[in-house]
Amino acid sequence: MKKVTLFFTAVVFLLASTVSFAGSGVKVASKNFTEQLVLGQIMVQLLQDRHIQVVDKTNLGGTQVNRNALEQGQVDLYMEYTGTTWLTHFNKKEVIRDAGRLYEKVRTIDKKKNNLVWLEPCQFNNTYAIVMKEETAAKHNITTLSEWADFIRENPGKMSVATGPEFYSRIDGFKGMMGHYDLDFGEDIPDSDVSKMEIALTKKAVRDGKVMCGMAFATDSAIIDYGLRVLEDDKNYFPIYNPAPVARQEILDQYPKLAYTLNQIGPSLDTATMQRLNYRVNANGEKPSSVAKTWLEGVGLIIKKRK
DSSP states (O other): OHHHHHHHHHHHHHHHHHHHHHHOSEEEEEESSHHHHHHHHHHHHHHHHTTOOEEEEEEEESHHHHHHHHHTTSSSEEEEEHHHIIIIISOOOOOOOOHHHHHHHHHHHHHHHHOEEEOOOOSOOOOEEEEEEHHHHHHTTOOBHHHHHHHHHHSTTOOOEEEOHHHHHOTTTHHHHHHHTTOOTTTTSOGGGEEEOOHHHHHHHHHTTSSSEEEEETTOTHHHHTTEEEOBOTTOOSOOOOEEEEEEHHHHHHOTTHHHHHTTTGGGOOHHHHHHHHHHHHTTOOOHHHHHHHHHHHTTSSOOOOO
């Protein structure tokens, strides 16, 4: 009986140790697309370099999967975009076009309602964009959306567009953008000059000359790959999508160095840099973990180990 008791006690101890070990450390998550995988690996590797134990939960799933996991304590932090939380998680209708003001509103609401803490945001803004081939834009002296709108008014029937179907008709998408830049939706660019397709194909349509302009995201690697020009949103129409680490207050209390460490990421990540990092994964076939490591070494956040 004594042997059985000792055996049972040992098994319980081992199981308890395994459970404790499996749940220990900071659980870092990410969404399941290139940019998020790179951002997730940047956080994972930086924390590991600072001797903070990490459980790698990157590539967890889509936006709502990550948000639910964070709110329920299944993960401890992930990078989220200010505009996504404002418009999707908080279901706000107002579009705030000042990055600092939007960040403060999101940060304040999430802390008060959910005890979630927004750390320092990255410099880049992964918002919507209108792109043209560099040579085409240069030929017509188009660098801004205001100049794009002027060209359309002065050259009826000359501008063709590739866009995602949902983005085209949404009031906060292409339709709203037309009005914001004093164009008549459906008239200044007739529907016959609009090609609706998967977003992944819109940049290719521009590259191949099938249309003059198309929709993209500001940090899309295809902008580099295809030699495209992002037209400046000079009247600040598009929503702002600055990413920042969002963490549970409990994990910040448990790991005092966590906030300070993660706050070092944002200042060095601007839009051009994020484009290049995405390009290395999408065009060059590099692994997000490798891209994250070399970026961290390049900006001096971790020291490259000598062989």
